[in-house]
Amino acid sequence: MLFSATRTVLLLTAAFLTPVYSAPMDLASRGSKASSTSHSGDGTFYQPGLGACGTDNTSHDLIVAVSHTLFDSYPGANPSNPNKNPICGKKLRATYGAKSVIVAVKDRCIGCATGDLDFTSTGFGKLASLDKGRIHGVKWQWV
Template sequence: MLARSAVIALLASTFTLVKGQNYGDVTYYTPGLGACGRYNTATDYIVAVAAQTFDNYPGHGTNPNTNPICNQSIQVNYQGKSVTVAVADRCGGCPGAADLDLSPTAFSQLADQSVGRLHNAEWNYV
């Protein structure tokens, strides 16, 4: 079992990672009932953040619906284009802590959906 100070240090390092400027892969998915407890559609400007980020966000308890990351705004930038989205879900299939899964409409603001995956996109909380 980790000492309380070790847990706080771990959370602080994770928080620094996700609160700073992040670079990861961006894909898109078909939204539905998200981990934040809301139903969303393909036309909503939302994002599912990597499970590692979602699960380790400071203040996260046992109920994902009350995770403080829910509804946080994120600005995603890629090749001179940007989109602002709200955290609505947890991406279990995102391998990197900084990877994101956007709604189709949000993804289309950055690139054509036929591209499928955007590598090394920049994002941060706004």
């Protein structure tokens, strides 16, 4: 009986002291917790057309291109067919100062750093004057 109790204590100790390693998980793939995670970067705008998600867009659409790093590493991304990337169509709320806009991811931005967003002129215009060209400190989160 004593052997059994000692063995149980050892097994429990081993279970709690054994490190568990797993690959980091992108918060965007974790449902409701993802919306509480805030990202930040620069905001710019571009003239869209046929985007990496396989849809044709115009400057009037409330869409955004995210950095190629984020686009390519998004959970479930398939490098051989970016049109099927699960990030496509995912919405985010971008905020700059007191203004915010909700946009859908429809493209991939080669010149963007990880937290940067490249808006259509309509989306950018909801945050700042187009005359600015680039705005620093845009905060955003998935919705």
